[in-house]
Amino acid sequence: MLTAPHDVQDSLNQPLSDTMSLYEKEPGTEESAVTGPSLDAEDPQERIEARRLRIAARIEAKRREALGEDLKVPKEKKEEARKSHKQIEDSRQRLTKLVSDGTQLVTNIQIATDAKETQRRAEEEELKRQRREKLDTEAKSSLEKFDEITKKWALDKPKQVPQKMWEILNSQQQQCAHLIGDKNNLISELQKELRRKDDQYVKDLKKQAEDIDLLVERMEEQIKNLTKTYRQELLQIEKVFELERRELLTANRNKWEQGMEARRDKELETLMSRMRKVEEYEQQLKQLRVQDGEEYNMIKIKLEADVQVLQQQLQQMKATYQLNQEKLEYNYQVLKKRDEENTITKSQQKRKITRLQDVLNNLRLKQAKQVKQYKEENQSLMDDYKRIVEQYKELQKKMRHFSAVDAKMFEDIWLMNEEEMKQLVQKALEADRIIQEQQLGMRWEPPELGFLDNVGPLLAKQKDQKPAITVAQEVMSSNAHRDESPAMLGQSDGRVRQGGPAVSAQTVKHILELLCDESGFLIENKLTRLLSPLDKDERSLIKLDSIFGALGIAVEEDVYKLVEFFCRYKRERSAAKPDEDGDAGESNADSSAGGSHGPQGLIHPNEVLGAIKAFVMEFQKPRERTAPPRLMEERDSSEDATYWAAAAKAIPESRLRVWDALESALEKYHNVLSGRAQLITETVSLRHQNTELRTLLHQYLNSQVNAELEIPPTQMLQGEYSHT
Template sequence: IFFRNMSKMDREGEGEPQTREERIKKRRQRLESKMEARKLGTEEGKLSKEQEEKPLGKGEQQIFNSRKKLDHLKTVGMEEVTKFRIETDVAENERRIAEEGQRENRLQKKHDEAASSNKRNASVQMKWQALYEKTIPQDLLKEINAQKEACDKIIHSKDRLIAEFQQELKQKDEDYVKALKKQAEDIDRLISTMHQQTKALIGAYEEELAEIETAFMLERRELLTSNKDEITSLIQQRQTKELQNRKAREDKIELEQNNLDQIHEGYAESYNILKMKLQKEIQGLEQQLEEMRALYQLNAEKLEYNLRVLSERVKENEKAIQHHKRKLARLQDVLSGLITKYADTDKKFQHENNILTEQYRRITEQYKDLQLKFQYFEQADTDKYQKVWEMNEKEAMELVNTCIKADRVVFEQQLGVEWKPPVLNFWSDTDYAEDKEKLVDDSGHEGEEEKELSDMAKRMLEMLCSQCSFLVEERVKKVVEKLEQEDRMPKKIESILKALSVESQGDINKMLAFFQRSLDNEDHTTTIDLIDPQDAIVALRNFIEYQTKNASLQTSKKNQMLSLEERLKDKRRREEHEFWRRMAQVIPERNYRIWHAFEKGLEKYIVLLQDRSKLIEETDTIRHQNDELRSLLNQYMSAKINEELFSPPQLMVAAPAATQG
């Protein structure tokens, strides 16, 4: 009971959701406990009145006193066991509070270290370019030393944070070992207390049973003739109680042992998870440290190499100046050759770029086709799974109905007891349907955005192409110049939309709202038309501001949709598992025990009927033999040979009858 309550409190502390059926079940249990308490109160009052009216015998008085004493012992034992639960709950609460504080401190240290490291890395990275501009070796050496000191400070900060985390991990291991020892000690004390209470309770039972037996023996001596049946029933009742108490004690010991094993497994699993998490963080920090060390080492080697090269060049520059004039003419020839080579290479790279662009478009189309195929096969698998589910559910329901019919026949026809049908609703009340409808509505709203562009939207894109040509990339301009006049407009529009981060038709429709205006006609009606081309830049600026504000909202909405889908899948899996479990347990354990007891009774009844059948056959055989003997005797008595005898059998039979008369 103690470990069951403890696991229940742990589950409530972790915030497990309670379904509607569980809440109804708890309320019903509380009402039943109150009704039983009232019923017990009334029964105790009736018993007290009967006891006042009728004096109790020695045995009954001893039973009453023994029950009071044993109830007192049970109450004391329950209070001692409850102390262990209270102490364990308090220790666990303090440990969780301390663990939460340590976790927040680690996250804060990690965040502070990342912020400071990023700032230092940025400052170090900004100074690298300035080193190339230094021409004096002494200044260059001074700046390199300063950079080296800054890098050492960053590495030292990382090492200090790693050492702190390693120390905390070591402390966690020690705390875990201490917790295991403390838990083992608590369990040993609890087991010792349980053994002591069990021994005390068994001793008390034995003493009380001995006293009860003595009292009944005295009553037996006094009232042997009048109360023999009552004493026999009391002895049988005592034996039944002994067996029940022994069985209850064995069940309780087995239940407590199972709870102990579950607690050991739960704590070991949580420790392994925490240890793996901390090890992953340490490995990530060590990997980052090694990368930074390698980067700093590479930069240091580059700087040393550049320093040596610059020192050598300073010596060689004096000699090289004399040769530069002679090399000018030769370099002019080389420059013209390089210009020619650059033009050829540029043409080659443009050709390769066009080929790669075409490949990218083809791969994109293939990816979209693959997505459509994936959706089709996913729907097919879902339909197949649903069909298999319905088939298995139908077979299982047939088996359930068969079991229920058999249970009803056993209770109503064989036992003559009122039978209550079980609840066949194996699905629990969850919010799965509401979440699914919400997901479908959101996906429907997204799908409504994919519509064909209107004429006004097309005119707006043409206006952007003419007024905002500066958004077209230079690479795209060169490609567009080589195309025909009809194909230039789509390329420019695509480049402009890409620069504005407009990816869907819904974004185009949103942008269209900024390029529209209302016009009043002469007949007092209002029409909507595009703005002047001169105001296109202002409308485009307003749209970019609006898109920047809503970017974060769209990202959060996508993440919410993904998380909702995952929650629905997890919830569906749990519901299916619970469905099959409840279907397998449709017949209560109490009914199974009644079935086994009824089966044993039927077997005994069959044996009795077989014995009666054998006795009936033997009786029929004896009756048949008697008939044969009677007919044979009558035949002998009526034979003619009897008249020739000196004393016929009739006279021998009649003589005793006459004497008796």
């Protein structure tokens, strides 16, 4: 509630403080100027600075004096600034005193209210203390009375007389009623105190409302007084500033008039100087007119002489023109005559063109008919070609199918016959072992039979070829010259190139040298550094070995292919150039037809890289492809007879002779054994017969019939035995 006057004061003091701050800067600047370096200072640097400032002030004063400025104007301004500052300071002091008085008047109410509140709180604390003491005393007395009543109940329990019990109950009831009465009295006192506090609270609220109304009234009155005073002070300050403004305008107007007067003087002086310059310029113009007149006369005379010369030249040109005109007329007649001749020739040519046009039209008709006919023939041929290609593909498919079936059948039959042959050979070997060990009692050693390890049809073996680096070494070490007869590569050791044109050793050597010189990118840099101290031939051989490894050239056949490809590449490149003359073409054709490729017809070094790339594209890709299945006609059956003959000769001839001798001996032994077997059979049969006869004889002898006979057979037998 008390902050409102301060807010109003701050809001009213804000513009005044801003205005005062503007005018407080000037005295500060004066003080800073006054409190500069002094000549009486102890520091020598400060004294030097003071002297410099004094000299600068003197120079400035002289400059102003030369310009006509009044030196007293700054002093008057300073005095006027001090008057305005004094007015602002007086206004601020009066306003501050008014604000402090109003604040004191407003805060007196708050101070009185605070004092009353402090006194009320002290009285309330005292009443609380008395009430607390009274409650404590009442609680103690009530507790004592309650204890006394409780003790009497414990003492009166043994008594059983009703009259005494009645008396005791009446006394206890009186004591309880007295205790309850004390409690009720205390409650009534507290209720009275509460009602008194409520009344006091209502009175305090009314008093506070009255104080607030009084405070608001004083605040409004203070605001009105402050507003009125601020307005008066602002009017006073505005009057002072208006007075200063009028004085400044008067001073500036005087200064303006002085400046205008000086300007008029300077303009007059400038005008006089301009008039003097105009007179000087007029004199110079007169002199120039005289000089120009003289020059004009001289030029006129010169030009008249030139005109006469030109007239003479004109006459000469006219004569020349007349002569040229006559020549042109003659030439015109000649050209006219030629034009007539050309017209006749043109008409003849037109007739000829017409005739040729008719011939051309006829030829075009024939051409159209032939083109149509050829298109039809081409279409029919294309259809036949497609049909034949389809038939060819179908035939190839069937051929591959039947070839695969035949190969499979051949392999199955081969495996079946081979298995049967191996079984027979094993039986023969087993028989030989039994004969050697059991019949002859000798140690048997199995023969070396390599064909038993083979399974399936025999495969053709590739012929051994020399390595590519060996061929390169032989070629590079040869001392062949360009003019010697071309020696065939490989004929020195009795071998002749098969399936291709013959190539001279000189050509191969030259191509290998080109390959070694132009294919350095196929060689590692490390290897190149290591080869630098070696001889040229050794270095070339090692480079060729590395290049052959990069290109996949391994054997002599690959070297032949490389050389032939380079020669063919040169011929194709030469034939592809349309601007090559006929003599060179004939010489290349003769050289290619002759089969020898001399160095003069070899590939250029700049074309080596393209030839290598084409060689790799043509020969390296087929090597990477998988080999096609072998067909029956591709198989080499030259070793089949040898293979089966070796199977037939599994048992050596010496063993067969032993077998023959053993067979004859065994046959004889068999005959003897057969005779012995027959004799043994006969002996066994005779033994059986003897046994049977003995049995019959024994039966006859032991028969009862013998007893009835006069001479029994036993007596006869005994007589015979005795005689014998």
